[in-house]
Amino acid sequence: MAVGLSHFLMVSGLLFVLGIISMISRRNMIGVLLGIELIMNAAGLNFIAFSRYIAQDLSGHIFTLFILIIAASEAVVALAIVLRIYQNRATISVEAVGEMKC
Amino acid sequence: MPLPELLKELFSTWPLFQHMPLWFLSLGCILGLLFLFVFPFAGVAVYVERKIAGDIQARIGPNVVGPYGTLQWIADAIKLLFKEDIIPKEADKKLFILAPAVIFMSGSAAFAVIPFAEHLVLTNLNIGVFYLIAITSIVTMGIIVAGWASNNKWSLLGGLRSAAQIISFEIPVALCLMTACLVAGSLNLSEIIDAQATFRWGILHNPFMLIAAFIYYIGALAEVNRTPFDIPEAESELVSGYNTEYSGMRFAIFFLVEYAECFVISAIATTLFLGGWHFPFLDLSTASLALKMPLQIIFFMTKCIILILIMMWIRWTLPRYRVDQLMKLCWEVLVPFSFACFLGTAAWMVIFGGKGIPELIAGLLGFGS
Amino acid sequence: MKAYDVIFYLFALLTVLPAIFSAFHPNILYAALSLFISFFGVAGLYALLAADFVAAAQVLIYVGGILILLLFAVMLSKNIYGATFQEEKKKKIWPSLLGMLFLGVITKIAWTTHWSEALVDNLVQPTTARIGHQLLTDYLLPFELSSLLLLSAFIGAITLARSK
Numbered sequence: 001m002a003v004g005l006s007h008f009l010m011v012s013g014l015l016f017v018l019g020i021i022s023m024i025s026r027r028n029m030i031g032v033l034l035g036i037e038l039i040m041n042a043a044g045l046n047f048i049a050f051s052r053y054i055a056q057d058l059s060g061h062i063f064t065l066f067i068l069i070i071a072a073s074e075a076v077v078a079l080a081i082v083l084r085i086y087q088n089r090a091t092i093s094v095e096a097v098g099e100m101k102c
Numbered sequence: 103m104p105l106p107e108l109l110k111e112l113f114s115t116w117p118l119f120q121h122m123p124l125w126f127l128s129l130g131c132i133l134g135l136l137f138l139f140v141f142p143f144a145g146v147a148v149y150v151e152r153k154i155a156g157d158i159q160a161r162i163g164p165n166v167v168g169p170y171g172t173l174q175w176i177a178d179a180i181k182l183l184f185k186e187d188i189i190p191k192e193a194d195k196k197l198f199i200l201a202p203a204v205i206f207m208s209g210s211a212a213f214a215v216i217p218f219a220e221h222l223v224l225t226n227l228n229i230g231v232f233y234l235i236a237i238t239s240i241v242t243m244g245i246i247v248a249g250w251a252s253n254n255k256w257s258l259l260g261g262l263r264s265a266a267q268i269i270s271f272e273i274p275v276a277l278c279l280m281t282a283c284l285v286a287g288s289l290n291l292s293e294i295i296d297a298q299a300t301f302r303w304g305i306l307h308n309p310f311m312l313i314a315a316f317i318y319y320i321g322a323l324a325e326v327n328r329t330p331f332d333i334p335e336a337e338s339e340l341v342s343g344y345n346t347e348y349s350g351m352r353f354a355i356f357f358l359v360e361y362a363e364c365f366v367i368s369a370i371a372t373t374l375f376l377g378g379w380h381f382p383f384l385d386l387s388t389a390s391l392a393l394k395m396p397l398q399i400i401f402f403m404t405k406c407i408i409l410i411l412i413m414m415w416i417r418w419t420l421p422r423y424r425v426d427q428l429m430k431l432c433w434e435v436l437v438p439f440s441f442a443c444f445l446g447t448a449a450w451m452v453i454f455g456g457k458g459i460p461e462l463i464a465g466l467l468g469f470g471s
Numbered sequence: 472m473k474a475y476d477v478i479f480y481l482f483a484l485l486t487v488l489p490a491i492f493s494a495f496h497p498n499i500l501y502a503a504l505s506l507f508i509s510f511f512g513v514a515g516l517y518a519l520l521a522a523d524f525v526a527a528a529q530v531l532i533y534v535g536g537i538l539i540l541l542l543f544a545v546m547l548s549k550n551i552y553g554a555t556f557q558e559e560k561k562k563k564i565w566p567s568l569l570g571m572l573f574l575g576v577i578t579k580i581a582w583t584t585h586w587s588e589a590l591v592d593n594l595v596q597p598t599t600a601r602i603g604h605q606l607l608t609d610y611l612l613p614f615e616l617s618s619l620l621l622l623s624a625f626i627g628a629i630t631l632a633r634s635k
Binding site: 002003004005006007008009010011013014015016017018019020021022024025026028030031033034035037038041044045048049051052053054058059060061062064065066068069070071072073074075076077079080081082083084 | 475476479480483486487490491493494495499502503506509510513516517520521522524525528529532533536537538540541543544545547563565566567569570571573574577578581582586587588598601602605606610613617620621623624625627628629631632
């Protein structure tokens with residue numbers, strides 16, 4: 001059958017699920033970040049697909065651009081936090097930083 | 103009209119071309135560009151660079167193979183091709199092989215949008231400048247992976263230095279390119295060149311564009327890791343940086359992409375600031391294709407080659423920056439100045455209604471439009 | 472429309488396979504590198520959906536920016552093959568089951584909902600100018616707020632990462 005909206009939604013759903021799996025199962029903070037990036041990509045793909053097939057305007061494109069901006073700022077701050085934790089504790093496992101003290 | 107479509111139209115009477123799909127022609131054009139232009143260009147550039155280095159340092163340079171050593175680059179290429187390809191035992195084999203491929207992909211993908219002449223462009227992308235910024239930033243990925251996969255401290259340090267350097271210098275470079283796009287009012291490289299027709303070159307448009315052109319050139323030098331910004335491959339500190347462990351064909355790819363990238367940044371500078379294929383006061387728009395295209399290629403290539411020669415001149419004259427000086431230069435000098443150029447150009451566009459200095463002078467003297 | 476379908480499946484494979492690899496590979500470096508390919512695939516899908524500007528932005532920001540930062544962090548922390556980077560496979564089972572459940576729900580929704588698809592023509596138009604116009608008219612406030620967000624993230628990251 002011809003490729004339509006549902007196909008794109010399936011790809012984005014797969015990305016979302018893989019991101020969730022990666023986020024839950026990893027003990028490494030950077031691994032968790034990778035999962036979050038996958039989820040954000042899934043959301044962006046959904047926005048663009050809906051914007052192309054249903055809304056017929058550019059609102060989805062603009063939302064995806066905002067997602068990119070948020071992903072960039074999130075990655076920067078998260079990496080700064082990870083670096084700090086690594087300097088203080090020499091580990092970046094999420095389980096090792098249970099208490100909120102640095 | 104991009105090159106593949108032009109070819110299809112020009113040779114539409116030939117039976118061979120009539121049934122050829124467009125993607126096949128495009129593929130042929132890409133391969134033709136790579137094998138007929140990029141590879142020989144990189145080879146000749148190596149020879150020229152060695153000759154210039156010799157002149158500057160009062161040596162002779164290559165002079166054994168062929169007259170004046172002109173066949174040296176072919177000998178070099180053959181040597182590199184037939185050398186043993188060594189993969190270190192402790193290296194990460196998959197990534198070690200992947201890294202040059204990523205670098206090569208990024209280096210050659212940039213050629214897809216470079217307009218050599220009016221129709222001599224592989225694809226007339228409407229976001230050409232943005233595409234170039236995006237695709238050239240992927241080289242970093244290859245360099246980091248190469249440095250890490252070699253499993254060598256110097257290589258890793260070189261790779262990380264290079265990543266920090268390229269990410270930092272991308273900001274002033276992208277801002278200067280955006281300044282030029284602001285003046286031309288388009289992201290399409292062909293339209294940008296059209297906006298600079300004959301004497302209205304981007305670099306002359308206003309004082310801020312002049313500064314932006316210089317910032318672009320400096321930042322682009324840093325982005326391709328050329329001296330004085332070659333800290334990722336500083337021989338005296340890091341042996342040879344991220345490509346220390348590479349040999350044979352894979353090393354040749356690093357070398358080739360370095361020179362291809364030099365050409366790419368010169369071509370971008372030519373396109374955005376130096377008027378692309380235009381020559382002052384020589385209007386070719388009504389000339390026939392057979393006359394127009396060679397002239398345009400000559401003008402474009404002349405400008406590019408001058409920029410590349412300046413690059414080589416800089417390389418063999420200036421000493422290398424230190425890492426901290428380099429970062430300071432980027433964040434404390436180039437980034438603020440490029441922002442100032444961007445704002446200044448925007449203000450100029452508002453105040454003078456988008457007219458540049460050449461147009462204003464022409465208006466005062468009462469010729470041209 | 473045949474070529475369009477082939478290209479779609481190509482990009483979909485290019486997106487999903489590396490993502491699977493990334494979610495299940497024990498080594499974090501390989502996971503990050505396979506995401507590199509996956510993000511390219513997503514950029515390809517964007518281009519296929521006539522979002523040229525967003526596709527280039529995706530390559531520029533994700534591949535050229537975020538992923539390189541992540542790799543940087545991975546390589547600066549020691550023991551890439553040590554205990555913190557290699558994880559056991561066992562921990563993947565429950566998350567995978569949960570993921571399957573999620574995927575089932577999403578698949579059901581995606582295929583049974585009657586989407587009012589309004590795609591009439593497949594005309595692909597350049598979007599850059601229109602996006603810029605909309606950002607400075609309809610979406611001006613979010614646009615300015617996002618620049619504020621970027622600035623604060625920038626300053627926050629510098630303050631956090633600077634050694635005392």
